Amino acid sequence: MIEWSDATIKEFQTTLLAWYDANRRDLPWRQDHDPYHVWVSEIMLQQTQVNTVIPYYQRFMASFPTVEKLAQAPEEQLLKAWEGLGYYSRVRNMQRAARQLLTDNGGQWPHTKAELQKLVGIGPYTAGAIASIAFNQPEPAVDGNAFRVFSQLLEIDADITKPQSRSLFEEVIRKIISKDRPGDFNQAIMDLGSSYMTAKNPDNEHSPVKKFNQAYLDGRLDEFPVRSKRLKPVDKQYFALVIETPGGFLFQQRASNELLAKLWLFPLVDADQLKESHPELNATTIIKAVEEKFVSETEIQTELQLIDTPIVNHTFTHQKWHVTLLYAKLQEELDLSHFSGKVVPVKKFATLAWPTVQKKLWQAFKKRQIQLF
DNA sequence: GAGGCGTGGTT
DNA sequence: TAACCAAGCCT
Numbered sequence: 001m002i003e004w005s006d007a008t009i010k011e012f013q014t015t016l017l018a019w020y021d022a023n024r025r026d027l028p029w030r031q032d033h034d035p036y037h038v039w040v041s042e043i044m045l046q047q048t049q050v051n052t053v054i055p056y057y058q059r060f061m062a063s064f065p066t067v068e069k070l071a072q073a074p075e076e077q078l079l080k081a082w083e084g085l086g087y088y089s090r091v092r093n094m095q096r097a098a099r100q101l102l103t104d105n106g107g108q109w110p111h112t113k114a115e116l117q118k119l120v121g122i123g124p125y126t127a128g129a130i131a132s133i134a135f136n137q138p139e140p141a142v143d144g145n146a147f148r149v150f151s152q153l154l155e156i157d158a159d160i161t162k163p164q165s166r167s168l169f170e171e172v173i174r175k176i177i178s179k180d181r182p183g184d185f186n187q188a189i190m191d192l193g194s195s196y197m198t199a200k201n202p203d204n205e206h207s208p209v210k211k212f213n214q215a216y217l218d219g220r221l222d223e224f225p226v227r228s229k230r231l232k233p234v235d236k237q238y239f240a241l242v243i244e245t246p247g248g249f250l251f252q253q254r255a256s257n258e259l260l261a262k263l264w265l266f267p268l269v270d271a272d273q274l275k276e277s278h279p280e281l282n283a284t285t286i287i288k289a290v291e292e293k294f295v296s297e298t299e300i301q302t303e304l305q306l307i308d309t310p311i312v313n314h315t316f317t318h319q320k321w322h323v324t325l326l327y328a329k330l331q332e333e334l335d336l337s338h339f340s341g342k343v344v345p346v347k348k349f350a351t352l353a354w355p356t357v358q359k360k361l362w363q364a365f366k367k368r369q370i371q372l373f
Numbered sequence: 374g375a376g377g378c379g380t381g382g383t384t
Numbered sequence: 385t386a387a388c389c390a391a392g393c394c395t
Binding site for chain 1: 374375376377378380381382383
C-alpha cells in the first residue's frame with residue numbers, strides 16, 4: 001500500500017470534484033439533500049444496482065413521502081412496494097427505524113455518523129453516506145465501489161470481505177476525503193466506480209484519475225481488490241402445492257424468521273426433509289407422501305397430480321431451490337381451521353407481495369394451463 | 374466473524 | 385450453466 005502527500009491529496013480532491021461537477025449522474029435522489037430522501041435511496045441501493053432502484057424509489061416516494069407516512073404504513077403495503085427488490089428485511093427495518101426516529105428523537109434526524117448508526121438497518125456505510133450527503137460531515141462511506149477504487153488507487157491488499165478491512169479503508173479515506181464537500185466526494189467515488197473504474201471492463205485509460213491509480217500504472221489492476229471466494233449456494237428440493245378451489249388458490253405467508261419472511265407463496269413441502277424421515281420413498285411414492293401430509297393437515301380429501309413441466313429452479317445468494325409443482329383442483333371450499341393459509345382469487349393476486357420464485361411458479365403453472373386447452 | 378438474507382445483469 | 389458482481393446489514 002502506498003501513501004499520498006498532502007499535495008497529492010489536494011490535487012486528487014480537485015481533480016475528482018471537477019470531474020464530478022461536470023459529469024455527475026442526474027438521479028432522482030440527487031434533487032436535494034433531504035435526509036429522508038438520502039436514507040430511502042441508500043437503503044434501496046444496498047447490494048442493488050442504480051437502474052433497478054430508480055422506479056422503486058419513485059413509486060416509494062409517491063406512496064410514502066415522509067417519515068410519518070412510512071411509520072404509519074401497513075406492513076403488507078410496504079412489502080408490496082418492495083416486491084421484487086430483494087432483501088425484504090430492509091423495508092421492515094426501515095419502518096422500525098422511522099418509528100424509532102419519531103418516538104425517541106421527536107422526528108429529528110441525528111447529524112453524526114455514530115448516532116445515525118444506532119437506527120436499525122443503518123450500518124457503517126449508510127451512516128457515512130447520510131452523514132456526508134445530508135449533513136456535510138467528513139465521514140467515509142465505504143461501499144463496494146470505495147473498496148475497489150481505493151484498493152486500486154493505493155494498492156491496498158487487505159481482503160475486503162473481512163470486517164476488519166473496513167476500518168483500514170475508513171482510516172485511509174478519512175485523510176483523503178474533501179472536508180468542504182464530503183458528500184460530493186463520496187458520491188464522486190461511486191460514480192467513478194460505476195463508470196471508469198468498474199469491476200469488469202474498466203476504462204482506466206480515459207479515467208479522470210488515471211495518474212493517481214497506482215495499480216493501473218503498475219499494470220497490477222487484476223490484483224485489486226483482494227477478496228476471498230464466496231460459498232456456493234446449497235441445493236434444496238421442494239414441492240409447491242397449487243391448490244385450486246372454487247374461491248381461488250391457496251397461499252401461505254412465510255414465517256418471519258425464514259427466507260422470504262412475510263411474503264406469500266404456494267404452500268411448500270420440504271422434499272429433503274421428507275426423504276430423510278422416509279428413506280424408502282422413491283420419485284413416485286414421495287408424491288403420495290406429500291398428498292397424505294396435506295390431507296392430514298387440511299382434512300380435505302384430494303389427489304395431487306404432477307403437471308407437465310413441473311420443475312422451477314431459482315437461485316438465491318446461498319440456496320438453490322429446485323421446486324416441483326403439484327396440482328389439485330377441489331370442488332369444495334377448504335376448511336382453513338387446520339391450515340395457516342388463505343384462499344385468494346386470481347383477481348386479488350396483485351394485493352399479495354410475491355417473491356420472484358413465486359412469480360416463476362405461477363408462470364410455470366399458467367403455461368401448463370394453456371397446454372390443456 | 375462467518376453465514377443468512379434477493380434479485381437482475383454480465384460474462 | 386456457473387460464477388461473479390451491485391450504493392450492506394444483522395446475528
